[in-house]
Amino acid sequence: MILPIIAYGDPVLRKRAKEIYPGTLNVKTLSENMFETMYEASGVGLAAPQIGQSIRMFVCDGQPLNEDEKEEDIDPTVIGFKRVFINPEIIEEAGDDWAFEEGCLSIPGIRGDVIRPEIIVIRYYDVDWNEHEEEFEGMAARIIQHEYDHLDGKLFTDYLPIIRRQLIKKKLADITKGRTDVDYKMRFVK
Ligand code: NI
Numbered sequence: 436m437i438l439p440i441i442a443y444g445d446p447v448l449r450k451r452a453k454e455i456y457p458g459t460l461n462v463k464t465l466s467e468n469m470f471e472t473m474y475e476a477s478g479v480g481l482a483a484p485q486i487g488q489s490i491r492m493f494v495c496d497g498q499p500l501n502e503d504e505k506e507e508d509i510d511p512t513v514i515g516f517k518r519v520f521i522n523p524e525i526i527e528e529a530g531d532d533w534a535f536e537e538g539c540l541s542i543p544g545i546r547g548d549v550i551r552p553e554i555i556v557i558r559y560y561d562v563d564w565n566e567h568e569e570e571f572e573g574m575a576a577r578i579i580q581h582e583y584d585h586l587d588g589k590l591f592t593d594y595l596p597i598i599r600r601q602l603i604k605k606k607l608a609d610i611t612k613g614r615t616d617v618d619y620k621m622r623f624v625k
Pocket residue numbers: 538539540541581582585
């Protein structure tokens with residue numbers, strides 16, 4: 436089922452999401468709906484607060500980034516990178532900081548450079564409640580870091596320099612009011 440994506444301005448995107456207790460929620464069905472919603476919007480990650488659920492869970496699939504790429508442009512870090520992360524905890528960040536222009540399905544039409552460490556170690560549960568500890572790097576790590584931030588009410592725009600944030604202020608206000616052009620279903624603050 437495709438769900439509307441919550442637009443910038445909704446307080447749910449600013450809340451610290453709650454831990455999920457096994458058996459209290461059908462995480463399998465929810466993750467399927469989240470993947471469907473994410474693919475429909477051509478995203479590579481989607482966090483539960485973005486569909487209005489303030490719970491600690493997000494889905495990622497970085498594989499589409501390699502579609503239509505020439506062999507030399509294939510990003511090895513996202514090969515096979517499709518996961519559901521439940522109650523995740525980033526336990527280590529390492530490597531060099533690097534900048535990449537990020538975007539967010541809740542903030543259509545705005546992109547900006549965010550600097551993040553290139554390697555992470557994350558502990559999480561999958562939809563069968565098996566615990567995992569895994570290391571990711573490069574683009575896979577970045578997608579996780581971005582989605583993980585959503586669970587703590589943090590958005591990529593928070594990292595932008597103050598000048599840049601001033602420049603996008605009006606655009607953000609427009610998104611809040613529903614004045615934006617998107618080809619996927621969104622829910623705006625009235
Ligand atoms: Ni996002």
